[in-house]
Amino acid sequence: xxxxxxxxxxxxxxxxxxxxxxxxxxxxxxxxxxxxxxxxxxxxxxxxxxxxxxxxxxxxxxxxxxxxxxxxxxxxxxxxxxxx
Amino acid sequence: xxxxxxxxxxxxxxxxxxxxxxxxxxxxxxxxxxxxxxxxxxxxxxxxxxxxxxxxxxxxxxxxxxxxxxxxxxxxxxxxxxxxxxxxxxxxxxxxxxxxxxxxxxxxxxxxxxxxxxxxxxxxxxxxxxxxxxxxxxxxxxxxxxxxxxxxxx
Numbered sequence: 001x002x003x004x005x006x007x008x009x010x011x012x013x014x015x016x017x018x019x020x021x022x023x024x025x026x027x028x029x030x031x032x033x034x035x036x037x038x039x040x041x042x043x044x045x046x047x048x049x050x051x052x053x054x055x056x057x058x059x060x061x062x063x064x065x066x067x068x069x070x071x072x073x074x075x076x077x078x079x080x081x082x083x084x
Numbered sequence: 085x086x087x088x089x090x091x092x093x094x095x096x097x098x099x100x101x102x103x104x105x106x107x108x109x110x111x112x113x114x115x116x117x118x119x120x121x122x123x124x125x126x127x128x129x130x131x132x133x134x135x136x137x138x139x140x141x142x143x144x145x146x147x148x149x150x151x152x153x154x155x156x157x158x159x160x161x162x163x164x165x166x167x168x169x170x171x172x173x174x175x176x177x178x179x180x181x182x183x184x185x186x187x188x189x190x191x192x193x194x195x196x197x198x199x200x201x202x203x204x205x206x207x208x209x210x211x212x213x214x215x216x217x218x219x220x221x222x223x224x225x226x227x228x229x230x231x232x233x234x235x236x237x238x
Binding site: 006008009010012057060061076078079080081082083084 | 117133134136138139140142143164175176196199200201202203204205206207208217218219220224
């Protein structure tokens, strides 16, 4: 299945990537599993995605990392928000 | 337009005047936020405000609708900048209208307190060649949490 993964702010800087389109196995059914897979890309990825305050969203809604992923989803990783 | 997230300059005076014209209700509150030229470490020359545009529009729409329901608003509007800004540039505009001032004031404050920590924007302050991502302040978390505590009191 195909998903889009987006990175923002200091997470984007740490992994030097704004966006990925990924073909992933049906086994990567949760955000947590996706994080583990992406962490294999290198130390910077592993460090960024294990950030204690990391927030994840699926289809523009903040979710727990146990959230499921399905074909066509948009997953995003970012630090705490500082708007206003 | 209820929610507008833009990288173009915004004019809170014009936004307020238009809101009053379209929503001549009994009580209207507006809040305008501007880029400050200082932080805890000193001077700030400029600000870069990163945004997850699709999510910001969704979060702010849900926030405005939630405020309308919670406080019985007649109308509301949220406008937020992103991109490169200078000190004193308007960064956010919120308007709420209701039958009485209490609801209009409370709703405007609720929207701002929630927006600071729940809408996907990230500030990076610059001074000379030095840039630093802004971290969430405890006071912002506390102000956000007050509204949850008020929920549980009800």
